[in-house]
Amino acid sequence: MSSVPSSTLTQTSAAAANGSNAAAVKSSDEDQNLKFQLKQIEEAAKLAFENNDYFVQILDTIVAISLAQPLNNTKLQIKCLNFIHKSFVSKQISSFDLRVQNCLKLVDMLSKFIINSEVAINLEKISYNLIQKSIEIFASVYGLMFLQLTRFPDSQSWSKISKLKDFLISKWPSAYPLLPLNKETDLTRSTGCKIALAKLLGKVIQTQLPCPPNSINPKNDLSAVTDDNMDISISLVNKNHPFLYSSSLNTQGQMLIDYILNLLNNDALLPTSFFSTLIAILMSLFKTRPNFTSSKILGFILAYESQFKNPPKFETDKLKVRLTRRFNDRIDRILMSMLLNRGFIDKDPPLKSRFANKLSYMVEKSNKQKKRSILSDENDIEDEHRSEDENSQKLKRRKLDTEKSIDFFDESRIAKEETYKGIYTLINPKDELANFDISAIPSEFINNIVILGLSKTDTNKLNAGLEIISSRYLDLYNRFQLREQQQQSANNSSDNKLNAQDKQQNKNNEEDDLYDPSSGVVKKEENGNDPDKKDEEFDFELESKNFELPLPKILDPDEKQDQIKLIVDNFIKTSSAKFGNDKDSEANKTDTQELKKVAISRWKRNSWIKLLSRLATRGTKLNPEISNYIRDSLFNYFKEDIKGRIDGVIEWLNEEYYDEFIVSKDESKDMSSSNYMKYTGLVLDYLIPFLEPSDRNIFIRLLSELPYLDLSLISKLRSVCTDPVRSKIGFQPLLYLIMFRPPVFDDCINFLSDLYNYAVERNNGQLQNECLGYLKKYKPTIIPSLEKPPQDNAVTADTS
Template sequence: MASTSEIIGQLNQARELAFTSKESFPQVLRHIFNFVNNPNIEIQLWCARFMKESFTVDESQLSIGDKIDLAIDAMDSLIILSNIKNLDIFTYAIDTAIVLYKLIFRYVADNDGCQDIWNKLNMLKKSLIDKYSNNFPYEESFNGEINQVKNLHSKLELLKFVILVIDYQSKSSSNIKNFSLLKVNPHHTLIKPQVIEAESYALLDLVLKVFNQDILVPPLVTATLNHLSIICKRKPQFLSKICSILENFESNNKLQSNYQSIESFKLSKKYVDRTLRILINHLLRNQLVPPQFQSSLNKKLSSLINRGDEIRKKNILIPNADDSKIKKRSFEGFANPVKKLKLDKPDYKNLYCLNEPSNELNGFDLSTLPQNILISMTLAALNKIHTKKLSLALDIIGSRYLDVINSMSPLLKQALAAEQQQQLQQQQQQQQGLPDVYDIDKLGGGENGESDDDDDDDNVGKDYNPQTVFSLPPPKPLSLQEKKDHINIIIKNFFKLSNREIVDIDNTNNTETDEVNGYKINKELSSIAIKSWKKNSWSILLTRLATRGMRNQDNETNELSDMIRNSIFEFFLDNIHTRIDLIIEWLNEEWYSEKVFQEEKYKESIKQQVLQEYEIKPNKNDYNYQLKLNSKLDELKVDTPNYTKWAGKVLDAMIPFLEPNDRKIFIRLLSDLPYLNNELVQRIKSLCFDPVRIKIGFLSLQFLIMYRPPVKQDCINILKELSESDQDDLKDESNKLLAKYT
């Protein structure tokens, strides 16, 4: 197999051929697309760089027709490159995507019906826009401030792409010659003006978020202001939104970042204000400002001019009295993140100290607090902390502990050697018949048979002999009947809880918000099923015990979990009107758990199958590993037989006892069931044959046709069947609905 250097050498030769021969360029570039699948990062970087160079050449080297054809062929490779976690590759991919988006959007606009091409373009667009809000290709940090100031290079590149999408997906003024949504056929089947223009409004909001941050990020703010000057000129519909943001933006209200000096912060404000002044002046001079904003923006411009004149008169880098008014952003990281303690005598408390060592809070003794308060404090902290922050804190503490242990290892070795020597001497004394220092009289009692409590306490454990220590035998496995008995006890206890009057306990501090005390709540911790005990908590635990805790692994486990399901089912039948919430919650959990478990099992086998195919022919023109995998995963259909079985039982048990005034309950059940198929829908037909409950049957079918598209055809088939009935009322109702929905 060729080495990386040999492959890159061959690629360089192909590059020279492409740039020296216009006729060979398309063929060479198509051949390069196959190398994107190579897992070697150097080869992928070479491909990303070459693709950028190729699509930015002029028509003397690559005609516009060839460039469009190549752009369509390059979509798959570019999607792969845009998801590789390498900054250089990602940057090249964005630059290439900017060119490709222009070419392909215009191509689709002129050629209606290119569904596959349009789908791939949307896939690429979504992939890049999603990355604008995070730190890709780097990992997201628990520290929101770091996320704002980090990875600015790729964010600036992505900003260019987002602005391009806004420009192409919204209408421009009629006097603007640049391409926009205005030049697309309003009846285009793929490019629907209302949909994609609404998306451009949402993207503009995403871009303008930078002005609402509590700190200044000068490169991103100034770049956004420069792009807005173009948007304002071409898109009058966005002017009100942009002018409102500019009117309310004030650099003096921003906080100093913990990652910039005070001098850097003052310079940031200076250059941001200057760029803002230039933009507002440009808008006013070209009469682009709406009337309602002219007065306020004129005042804003005057204020910025006066502020700039003041700054020019003095050196802002020299400390002055106003520096004390600058507020710093609260720090989200650790004030004491060192992994090695520099103390001569390490204190156990210092192992866990992540704030300033001089902080008086370190001296607070938590052991003086009641246990219930400590538990509440711990749960509240775990609910708010970011998972990555907790992981990093534990890593720091673990490193400190290992460092202390390693530094004390010589002393530990000496102590261990002394202990071993003492044990050896004791064994020698026992073998020689010498009196042991730990005499039985001292342990058992004195001359009068009285025990000496002090001696007992002092000598406990000194006669330890590992050969005489008793260990408990392993527990005996329970028989199936014993397991059933235990499950019955558990079920009875849960149903006892359902009958108790329990006041819902809700901690308002645990409500999910985007930010709490400057920290983003971790979704993994905040999405737990039970944060505090409520009246319906028993049902959540019982349903999850059946679906997740006792998932189907063998017939025995399946039988035990069915015991729980059957008990819930019978509990529901006792009162179907008041317990409909319970049955909906259970069936939703049943479907979701079964679907997730089955999907994971199928996905793993599909990945192995596709990987084996890729290893056989990794560089074939007609094979793309990632797309093949995604295609097979999209086609994956997961069956949920367990859910279908119990949902059918619920319908079979409920339908015979429905009264005419129960239609709301029944339709609610149908609307909240997570999945319906022909087998389940067929059960509704019996209601239509009942003269008393005929309205429930037809209302249910009508509801499913309107709001459950996957079973629409099944319902229509039932109506067609009913329309051929001998009963006139059935015929009339069926024909009415068929005429309306077919």
């Protein structure tokens, strides 16, 4: 597989992983960087859809980008999630096997969006579109994940899937991810996520219940499952499977059927969009799992009547309620007509007769409604086909249920705003009373109103309201505590060091205030505990007239390491910016007078790199941990813009080589385990995926100025040479090494030979010709051994 996707996306992944440095970048640079990342992801997604061979590599990188980015970077997260949605939900990746093999990679990413722990601390972190798309993706791939785990068991992945599934089931049928208001109103809110969650429940039910004996795949053959025959069920699981062959999955599937039917049989009137989705899911289960669902679904359709459903208590738009009833009845009529016309209930004549009578009643009712205007206030309860006693009983039942219903519009136990209004408001925020400025009323009137209101308020209602408010207080308190703990844990080590330094400085300042340098006298502090004593100065002579500062406290090794790391971090953050501009200023000259003494005759922009590299190789040589920390800090700095900072990279690596193999002259040291080889390999690994045709000069310069190269480092050019688009970037530096660096001539030839054999194995004619061209010109004697027929090679191997 070519590395073209890596060249377009690895830079985006690196930028996501290095988000800690974003605070130092200007907002305009951040916007440009974000636009560049979005463009890279869009181009990579287009490439993956055009050529599915690149899909795995691009999917891995995009998932890594999403996991590394914070949730509030919604533009980039949506772009990443759109790629996943198109690949698995819209099935723009046509290969069924490819989607099955890679579906488990999405679990961590989906869990990050759906089980959003940051919402508990910061409510503004929520992103509705991201959560809805994540649920849709999870609903689409749940069956694929089940199939993949059936083939290749992985208990850790199944644990993550079960946790995510159980979390979503616990949110049924709330207003998730929106904060709750009340049970009745919440049924009409967050419709998009409700529909996605309903589809997930349908997929879980279908997957965790066995298919009927007369299914499309009666032998339960795993290889027979395709896009056309995608009836994935627990029937595919072998009895010896470590965790999927469980009765609890079957029980959960049947329980979820009851969850859906209980909501439909509830007295609440459901929105038509949500109602139609639930009906579509039930009919799909009626077809695929009839032995578990047929009797329950038929009973529901026969008993459903929208006129006996209660609209949300706080819904004031009566026209909206009437339309919802009519549309839901129309769906019910369509279902009954389909069941009768397609022969689903022909085997049960009594049931068929009941359906026919119910259908004729619904048609007659619909005709009457059409004759009346939709704007008229119709009485849906009156019906000549039903007795008055039955109607009166249902009206009484509805009245009693209404009396027992909720009392507050906003019953959320979570404060939606971190204000007093957010804590105490229980009414509809759109109500004019919610925006009334009570401060304009005199306090004595307010007191009378409050006292009168409390005297006439039901005790149970008052207790319920106070319980909600106290829960909001507790939620806010816990939220603030978690936020403080998060901030303290992030800055704990550095804050402790700074606090210790501040205390010592304050102590020294206090001692300085008590000392008079002109007289050598220390003034005693005033004793504020004794009120009888007057303000007096108690002087006493020191034995020595000269004040001596106390010796500094000796730091333990751990404290030394922390201080050095702090120095290195601050040096990297500030040195380049401090000396990058204003070269001729007097302040700059003053600051660098002492630095010039550190073997640096003239301070330049990158002089600090020389200072840190020498500190790593010479100054902290006895402490490998500190030395490696400095090296890692330098490497992380270069990763941010490795092309623009190539001068510093070359200078640093030359210093590493000089110290290890010129100054030390340790002949017993293994070259492969040296710091030079380690970080040179890391630099090449990180630079090569970003190379573009315009970077030819800087790449040749890097390879030409590195003090040492061997076959292991040269072999890192393989990914570039095998890339049809960027092959010149790999072969031109290789040609330069062959012509102008004789010590690596043999290694370059060996690399070309290996590359030629690789091209032969992959049947890559273009790469074969490229390698042969260089070998014929610079090492023609090796050609016969490369061009031997495979049979001759086999005979030779047998003879040996």
